Amino acid sequence: MTSGLLRRVATLPFMLLAVASLIFAIMHALPGSMIESLSAQFVSDAQRVRLMAGLGLDQPLWRQYLVYLNSLAHFDFGISAQTGKSVATMIGETLPVTMEMAGASFVVMTVCGLGAALIAVHAADGPADVAIRLLSIILSTLPWFWLGLVLIMIFSLWLGWLPSFGRLPPSIDYRPVTNFVMIDAVILGRPDLIGPWISHLVLPSLTVGLTSSGVVMRLVRSEILATMKKEFVLTARMKGIGANRIFLRHILRNAAVGIMTVLGAQFGAMLGGSVVAEVVFGYPGIGRMLVRAIESRDYLTVQGAGIAIAALYILVNFMTDLACLYANPRLRDGVWS
Amino acid sequence: MHRLTPFAMPVVLPWTILGLYLAVAILAPYIAPADPLAATGAPLSPLFGSSGILGTDGFGRDVASRLIWGLRPMLAVSFGAVFLATLAGGAYGLVAGGIGGRTDWLMMSVVDVMMSIPLILAAILVMAALGGSVINLIISVGISQIPVFARLARALASVEARKEYVLAARAVGLSRFHVLVREILPNIVRPLLVQAGSVVATAGLTAAALSYLGLGVRPPAPDIGYMVKEGQELIFIAPGQTLLPGLVLGVFALTAALCGETIGQERRR
Numbered sequence: 001m002t003s004g005l006l007r008r009v010a011t012l013p014f015m016l017l018a019v020a021s022l023i024f025a026i027m028h029a030l031p032g033s034m035i036e037s038l039s040a041q042f043v044s045d046a047q048r049v050r051l052m053a054g055l056g057l058d059q060p061l062w063r064q065y066l067v068y069l070n071s072l073a074h075f076d077f078g079i080s081a082q083t084g085k086s087v088a089t090m091i092g093e094t095l096p097v098t099m100e101m102a103g104a105s106f107v108v109m110t111v112c113g114l115g116a117a118l119i120a121v122h123a124a125d126g127p128a129d130v131a132i133r134l135l136s137i138i139l140s141t142l143p144w145f146w147l148g149l150v151l152i153m154i155f156s157l158w159l160g161w162l163p164s165f166g167r168l169p170p171s172i173d174y175r176p177v178t179n180f181v182m183i184d185a186v187i188l189g190r191p192d193l194i195g196p197w198i199s200h201l202v203l204p205s206l207t208v209g210l211t212s213s214g215v216v217m218r219l220v221r222s223e224i225l226a227t228m229k230k231e232f233v234l235t236a237r238m239k240g241i242g243a244n245r246i247f248l249r250h251i252l253r254n255a256a257v258g259i260m261t262v263l264g265a266q267f268g269a270m271l272g273g274s275v276v277a278e279v280v281f282g283y284p285g286i287g288r289m290l291v292r293a294i295e296s297r298d299y300l301t302v303q304g305a306g307i308a309i310a311a312l313y314i315l316v317n318f319m320t321d322l323a324c325l326y327a328n329p330r331l332r333d334g335v336w337s
Numbered sequence: 338m339h340r341l342t343p344f345a346m347p348v349v350l351p352w353t354i355l356g357l358y359l360a361v362a363i364l365a366p367y368i369a370p371a372d373p374l375a376a377t378g379a380p381l382s383p384l385f386g387s388s389g390i391l392g393t394d395g396f397g398r399d400v401a402s403r404l405i406w407g408l409r410p411m412l413a414v415s416f417g418a419v420f421l422a423t424l425a426g427g428a429y430g431l432v433a434g435g436i437g438g439r440t441d442w443l444m445m446s447v448v449d450v451m452m453s454i455p456l457i458l459a460a461i462l463v464m465a466a467l468g469g470s471v472i473n474l475i476i477s478v479g480i481s482q483i484p485v486f487a488r489l490a491r492a493l494a495s496v497e498a499r500k501e502y503v504l505a506a507r508a509v510g511l512s513r514f515h516v517l518v519r520e521i522l523p524n525i526v527r528p529l530l531v532q533a534g535s536v537v538a539t540a541g542l543t544a545a546a547l548s549y550l551g552l553g554v555r556p557p558a559p560d561i562g563y564m565v566k567e568g569q570e571l572i573f574i575a576p577g578q579t580l581l582p583g584l585v586l587g588v589f590a591l592t593a594a595l596c597g598e599t600i601g602q603e604r605r606r
Binding site: 015018019022023026027137138140141142143144145146149150152153157268269271272273275276279280290291294295302306309310313314317 | 446449450451453454455456457458459461462463465466538542545546549550551552565568569572573576579580582583586587590591593594595
């Protein structure tokens with residue numbers, strides 16, 4: 001009587017614990033670790049000892065690990081050496097920004113990827129199909145951070161249509177409440193925020209969304225084509241069901257789980273891509289915070305940002321699994337019995 | 338396998354381009370018109386000008402020479418990281434799948450954990466801990482690709498391990514090591530190579546992204562990814578400084594992906 005859903009929920013804390021441990025291991029165990037490079041900056045031994053003690057690094061490793069886990073459980077990521085703010089606060093400020101951008105990129109990826117795949121399926125082996133397959137390989141091998149710069153050149157420098165840097169123009173007075181601009185615009189009654197917010201979001205999300213859509217086009221196309229060859233499609237046709245109805249109700253419905261799995265898996269790749277894209281566009285998300293923290297050897301911030309990004313990724317994967325369970329009754333059977 | 342290319346593409350074309358990249362990288366000292374580290378002309382000389390056919394960068398260094406020398410870290414990391422990942426991931430998966438049981442479960446749980454971090458985040462963190470150099474780039478990009486190969490090798494090996502020839506080999510008393518390496522390994526090596534061919538482009542792009550973030554090859558050493566970053570600062574006055582290295586990188590990634598595809602086609606025949 002094991003429930004697949006419950007089992008999936010139960011693995012979640014273990015997954016988070018394991019990833020937190022992995023990040024701890026990377027930060028502490030590797031040769032030439034952050035801590036060594038951190039203390040290398042300090043000339044005097046006294047300074048060095050004080051710094052190590054301040055971060056608890058003079059303790060034995062197992063003890064550091066326990067302290068680390070304990071503070072994670074209280075959402076305490078320490079104090080940033082660079083800004084003097086608590087890392088948890090910084091994550092709270094930057095993670096919503098990244099989620100906004102990842103969400104917008106996801107929309108771009110899904111619309112372009114699914115749209116192109118549907119066109120390709122309908123024109124299978126025709127010129128449109130060939131063009132889309134070619135496009136999909138070019139998109140998936142395009143250096144995405146470079147594409148961002150090319151888009152800046154075209155749409156910001158030459159055409160002057162879109163801003164190239166930041167999240168909102170500095171002229172706008174924005175005091176965040178939730179850090180999600182969309183929600184804050186509603187709470188604060190500030191519809192003037194939305195226009196500039198979207199115009200700043202267009203180029204980064206196009207950059208990340210387009211380059212991730214290449215893989216989606218290819219996989220969704222072959223997923224739908226494979227479903228079309230199944231016998232139940234033949235049966236439906238023999239029963240005299242119209243072609244459109246077969247496509248929407250029979251083929252797409254059955255391909256949905258495969259499509260959602262592809263989209264979910266790509267979301268993870270996209271999240272990684274947006275870390276770099278944030279640096280390209282000076283977008284104040286958690287990726288830019290991570291890279292800046294590495295530059296200034298602010299190791300608690302690096303650790304906190306790493307955990308936050310990984311946790312977001314795990315949650316997205318979890319939600320993908322739930323969506324697949326919802327979409328496919330055959331998977332659910334095994335779950336509830 | 339999902340076919341990347343829609344038409345029967347001449348196999349020769351991508352392999353020729355890839356060969357050219359390799360040849361230029363290897364022959365860099367003889368081909369490069371100037372010292373990639375020395376200022377040879379006025380900063381930002383134009384294309385086809387007196388100082389080099391591709392002009393000079395913001396420091397007056399010859400762009401053509403920097404691109405040619407920059408191929409070396411790019412190719413070394415792309416192929417080195419995939420080589421490392423194939424070897425380490427393949428061996429790991431072979432042992433897990435070949436032995437099976439609890440060992441398998443435990444080993445693959447570790448891989449599941451590694452898979453639950455976005456690939457580039459893992460590479461960024463490892464790079465931050467190790468510091469920037471070509472060798473460290475190979476290690477960090479390689480590590481981030483290991484889980485993929487481990488899973489593939491494990492899936493293939495556990496199928497093979499149940500086949501009769503393995504049973505026979507064990508029945509005649511061959512050692513576990515012998516069964517894994519001499520019996521199972523030869524039967525799973527080809528799909529692993531196909532997978533290796535398909536991720537060279539990804540490895541190259543990841544490495545370039547790390548260099549772009551300033552975590553890769555240390556300046557002033559020439560590197561394609563870092564050239565894109567340097568070009569970004571000059572984007573208003575000299576867009577070519579960004580466009581050229583990006584094109585060199587993009588063509589390499591596309592070519593590598595197409596070549597990887599031909600390895601897969603050969604397998605199907």
